[in-house]
Amino acid sequence: MDRNLFENVQPFLAVAEHLSFTHAAAILGVTPTAISQAIRNLEQRHGVLLFQRTTRRVSLTEAGEHLYQALRQSAEEVQNAFAGLHDFSTRPTGTLRLTFTPLVMDMLIEPILPTFTKACPDVKLELSVSEGIVDIIADNFDAGIRLGAAIEKDMIAVKLSPELSWAVYGSPAYFQDHPRPQKPEDLLDHHAIHYRFVKSGMLHHWQFTRDKRDFTVAIPGAMTVNDRRSMLALAKRGLGLAYMSHAETHDAVLQGQLEPVLGKFITPEPGLYLYFPERSQSQPKLRAFIDIAVKYCNSPAFTGRFHE
Structure with a gap:
């Protein structure tokens, strides 16, 4: 787009609306001389006469009337478009x-x-x-x-x-067939439902803390999922232990579908x-x-x- 396309359009619209260079200058806060120069530049740029001027009267030429009618509608649309921005700044929309x-x-x-x-x-x-x-x-x-x-x-x-507090969760049915782990190392004799991060593809390591020392335990796992809802569902079915947050398992614990262990060894996040x-x-x-x-x-x- 020609970056000078809209140059002097505002002075033209002001003069055309009021048919007065003096009035247009007052509205725009400039001198009548500046308005006259803007109109002259516009006429020279496009090679047409836009106004007829005498000492008593200003009127639009046929070309000027044509341009005014076309630009007036566009100017109203532009004005309405900017007015519409007010809604975005004052109310949720x-x-x-x-x-x-x-x-x-x-x-x-x-x-x-x-x-x-x-x-x-x-x-x-x-x-x-x-x-x-x-x-x-x-x-x-x-x-x-x-x-x-x-x-x-x-x-x-x-x-x-x-x-966010975490624990290792298993179903009552799972714990009927497997002893409850008392310490993280006991998990080596259990089955894990592992979680794989969606973006990185990395496995979520089961991290624990004891005596201010962080460590991980590599638990055998027959299943790996990349969806935490699925991990929760599989744990409720007794298919393995899951390392999850209390927020995720809250309802399942209340309903007796899952039971937490080893929470005291996991630092909240x-x-x-x-x-x-x-x-x-x-x-x-x-x-x-x-x-x-x-x-x-x-x-x-x-x-x-x-x-x-």
């Missing part, structure tokens, strides 16, 4: 794109969606549910929700949950955080979501999932 894990979908997003959609009817939601780490800037997300340890340092992070780039924090749609999410995350229905 537009599309809110979020990324989070299946666990977050189950225990946070689903419960608050009715409240959010009622409070923000003009916001469309695009929700990406993924186990893997996501670059929210490169992938054009407004915000993400992940464990604190996985968040880049240049993001603004809002804490949503307490620390930073909890869940909602994170976003600094440029996003002024968006009303995101501020509204944060307010609703934080309110729910302070309720017993949410915080209770993080404790045995």
